[in-house]
Amino acid sequence: MFAVLLVCVAVFSIPAWSLHHGRNDAPIIGILSQESSRVPPNQTSYIAASYVKINQTLEEYTCLFNSLNGVIFPGGSSNLITSGYARSAKIIYQLAIEANSRGDYFPIWGTCLGFEELTYLTSGKLLLSLTDTRGVTLPVVFTDDPKQSRMFGDFPPELLSAMAAEPVSAHVHKWSVTSETFRNSSELSKFYRVLSVNTDGKNDFVSSMEAYNYPIYGTLWHPEKNSFEWTRDYIPHSPNAIKTTFFMADFFVNEARKSLHTFANETEESNALIYNYTPFRSAPGGSVFEQVYYFP
Numbered sequence: 001m002f003a004v005l006l007v008c009v010a011v012f013s014i015p016a017w018s019l020h021h022g023r024n025d026a027p028i029i030g031i032l033s034q035e036s037s038r039v040p041p042n043q044t045s046y047i048a049a050s051y052v053k054i055n056q057t058l059e060e061y062t063c064l065f066n067s068l069n070g071v072i073f074p075g076g077s078s079n080l081i082t083s084g085y086a087r088s089a090k091i092i093y094q095l096a097i098e099a100n101s102r103g104d105y106f107p108i109w110g111t112c113l114g115f116e117e118l119t120y121l122t123s124g125k126l127l128l129s130l131t132d133t134r135g136v137t138l139p140v141v142f143t144d145d146p147k148q149s150r151m152f153g154d155f156p157p158e159l160l161s162a163m164a165a166e167p168v169s170a171h172v173h174k175w176s177v178t179s180e181t182f183r184n185s186s187e188l189s190k191f192y193r194v195l196s197v198n199t200d201g202k203n204d205f206v207s208s209m210e211a212y213n214y215p216i217y218g219t220l221w222h223p224e225k226n227s228f229e230w231t232r233d234y235i236p237h238s239p240n241a242i243k244t245t246f247f248m249a250d251f252f253v254n255e256a257r258k259s260l261h262t263f264a265n266e267t268e269e270s271n272a273l274i275y276n277y278t279p280f281r282s283a284p285g286g287s288v289f290e291q292v293y294y295f296p
Helices: 058-065 084-101 113-123 157-165 179-184 186-191 239-256 266-272
Strands: 005-009 028-032 045-048 071-073 108-111 134-138 169-172 192-199 204-211 216-219 291-295
Touching (some): 058 084, 071 084, 071 113, 084 113, 179 192, 179 204
Antiparallel strands (some): 045 291, 134 169, 192 204
């Protein structure tokens, strides 16, 4: 079983081949899927539909990378070192670092497991600690003025105030990078700016970050769940929680618009899109995900 990279049209995009004055108005974002033993027969991997191939050679990864405008490392439970998810993430991360270093803009977003994977890829170490955060909703405790960050810079001030006061961020993880561990890691503290922290009552941990010099972003919480997942009571659906989802999505799509990568032709692009697959509704009371895509 191997992780695959699934390609989907980013939300808010318009028809392909739309480049305007150095801006890509039809960005295409890749999403890493992950292997699992709990999939239907003849299937090997999945992604949650709320996020909307790759046991391949480096050359094939590179070709796909040059066709995409950004990649999301989603949440899940894959091994951060040995899984297909981890192998794919490492290749894409390295390609993104190289591309951005030569002025070829390419953003990466990590959510939950993806956040954890980014900390491993950047530091080369597993720096995680157990926290009591498996199914809790918390405010976003900003470390500084969020308007000074790229991630939150275009958010309405009233929404930022609500995010800091209301439980709008769903945490579904048992591992975290504590604030102390982050400070003590020169690799992490030099590469990422901490945007928010949270606590489980005993341990403070980093919950949002962005790289200083690269368009690489991570949230340990799940912005996508607020609007698209209804299977758990702790997922927030308040008006401000929904607004948080869409402003986070809008931010990353706008980052992807800065990438001018394209598929070689319209046929290759069409064959790669998520629209070629059908999401499956999860059984009531079963999966934490509302809908899931499965892949052979």
